[in-house]
Amino acid sequence: MITLDSIKHYGEYVAIEADGPLRTFSSAMHNAGYGNYQYFINRTVDKSYFPSDAHEEMKQFLQSKGFPLDKTVAMMTAVDMKFAFSRFFKDGDTSIVVMVTAGLNNAVDVTRSHRYSYKPAIGTINIFIFINGCLTDEALIQALCCAVETKTKVLSEKKIIDKNTGTVATGTSTDSICITSTQKGEVHEYGGSITKVGSLVGKGLYETLSIAVDEYLKYTKGKS
Structure with a gap:
């Protein structure tokens, strides 16, 4: 079972360590896609971070910290890990842990992005969702869709603006999301909004x- 105690803070990165592999679907930088993984990393990098090969540099970082490359999902962000927020939620026999970092300098309205040229910028929303339950692949992906819808709802309510278009942003151009399930406990065939x-x-x-x-x-605002 994943709880808030599963989250370990190490300064420049946060690690979520499971007792065994979790069914995972993600757009993470390292080990994106579908698979079974045990370690989940959210890492802060400096705003000047521009290595020649970011994927290779991430692999070297993970190895230096003792995380097996074939068992680890990893994201990166310029947001300091002191701004990593985690919460635990429960409904009956199913519970989830949510961990996020939010940087918004690179906010984009995807419905208008085809009209403008966007320069690389620091700012990303990284989302990790751990579900203590047994989900079908269909339910896992439906739950991920619910998470993306929720992200867009929050940005809309907070009036986060795409500076190029002047319209409400739907995310940032470098957002990453990871959703996992323990495959133990209550069975869920579907994971849609209701x-x-x-x-x-x-x-x-x-x-x-x-x-x-x-x-x-x-x-x-305090820095401006």
């Missing part, structure tokens, strides 16, 4: 990401 899993993801991510966005805005 299911137990989907609604739990919506509630949990809405609360956690709202806090992360508020703290990011407070921090950046």
